Amino acid sequence: MGKADFLSPKAIANRIKSKGLQKLRWYCQMCQKQCRDENGFKCHCMSESHQRQLLLASEDPNQFMDLFSDEFRTDFLELLRRRFGTKRVHNNIIYNEYISHKDHVHMNSTQWETLTDFTKWLGREGYCKVDETPKGWYIQYVDRDPETIRRQEEQEKKKKQDLDDEERSAKFIEEQVRRGREGKEPEEEPVFTELVRESEEEKVAFNLSKGACAAGPSAGPSAGPSKGPSLAANALRAASSAKRKDPSSHGSEGRDKKKKSALDEIIEMEEQKKKKATVKLDYWLHTDIVVKIVTKRLGEKYYKKKAVIKEVQDKYTAIVKLVDSGDKLKLDQTHVETVIPAPGKRVVIVNGQHRGTEAILEGIDEKKFSATLQLDSGHMKGKRVEGIPYEDFSKMA
Numbered sequence: 001m002g003k004a005d006f007l008s009p010k011a012i013a014n015r016i017k018s019k020g021l022q023k024l025r026w027y028c029q030m031c032q033k034q035c036r037d038e039n040g041f042k043c044h045c046m047s048e049s050h051q052r053q054l055l056l057a058s059e060d061p062n063q064f065m066d067l068f069s070d071e072f073r074t075d076f077l078e079l080l081r082r083r084f085g086t087k088r089v090h091n092n093i094i095y096n097e098y099i100s101h102k103d104h105v106h107m108n109s110t111q112w113e114t115l116t117d118f119t120k121w122l123g124r125e126g127y128c129k130v131d132e133t134p135k136g137w138y139i140q141y142v143d144r145d146p147e148t149i150r151r152q153e154e155q156e157k158k159k160k161q162d163l164d165d166e167e168r169s170a171k172f173i174e175e176q177v178r179r180g181r182e183g184k185e186p187e188e189e190p191v192f193t194e195l196v197r198e199s200e201e202e203k204v205a206f207n208l209s210k211g212a213c214a215a216g217p218s219a220g221p222s223a224g225p226s227k228g229p230s231l232a233a234n235a236l237r238a239a240s241s242a243k244r245k246d247p248s249s250h251g252s253e254g255r256d257k258k259k260k261s262a263l264d265e266i267i268e269m270e271e272q273k274k275k276k277a278t279v280k281l282d283y284w285l286h287t288d289i290v291v292k293i294v295t296k297r298l299g300e301k302y303y304k305k306k307a308v309i310k311e312v313q314d315k316y317t318a319i320v321k322l323v324d325s326g327d328k329l330k331l332d333q334t335h336v337e338t339v340i341p342a343p344g345k346r347v348v349i350v351n352g353q354h355r356g357t358e359a360i361l362e363g364i365d366e367k368k369f370s371a372t373l374q375l376d377s378g379h380m381k382g383k384r385v386e387g388i389p390y391e392d393f394s395k396m397a
Contacts, residue, residue: 344360
């Protein structure tokens, strides 16, 4: 019986039946023929065309397997790149969409036995980023297109240029401030000394100017011109001699000053230290603490990532190293925030009265956004401090 025509009912019925996915066990990749049942597949395997294909494959089986594997990998990655781009997606979703095409290369003819093996191979070869979760394997396409790499490099150059401009402007301002300070001549502070006589017999003499003596007659209009200067001089001499005769006024003042300079200096220094300790500073960065990056200017790759401060520059800038990737970044203190660990962990107080002191986190008060710490270093070791705000301490690296 001849082959049915294209528009005959039998041919149309065969085309309708062949639509959609069929069982993979009844598909012959060498002949690219899909059978609908076991009997049809058995008949196909016994056919002369299939035997000829087997003879060709038996000459070099690795060549055909490599060919099918390359076609499967190329089509799979092309679908992943075109359909999902660089998004993270479940591998089974892509595979189901790939095999929905009737003329696709079947996996049983490639070097990979399962989809999991193929997914792991993609991760080892660097075609995709793969990670295993309780829901299965997820993959993310790595775009190695030269145009895409060029665009990424341009974006990185632009970000670096913006950061360089900010650093350049900051350095320019620092240079201007330094030049302004160097231009000012330091003013000589006057040195005040006490008026002390080495011996009781020594006389204290005052050298009065001519103008001061001439101003004497104005005090007494009835006095004569010759008596004015002598009266003024006598009055000054009498005042100086009275001061010399009254040792209580001069000696007690000098002793009080000496006592004040000895004792009060220490008291003033302690008060200044307390004031400095209690007053919060506008900078809090500290080395060897864990912080969290809160700026989105660096992209989603670094946003909300934890890092360790390795170096502090100019009090407001820190060199940080990311915990997971090990990348090093230069960030301002406004771009990071402190990290609150679990109770019992060690922290460092970065601001306030106990700045720079190591402590142990005992408890957290979520309503007041504060914590209770036990100091673990310094002269106040073992002291329990309450009400320390979240932003005044951070986890120790």
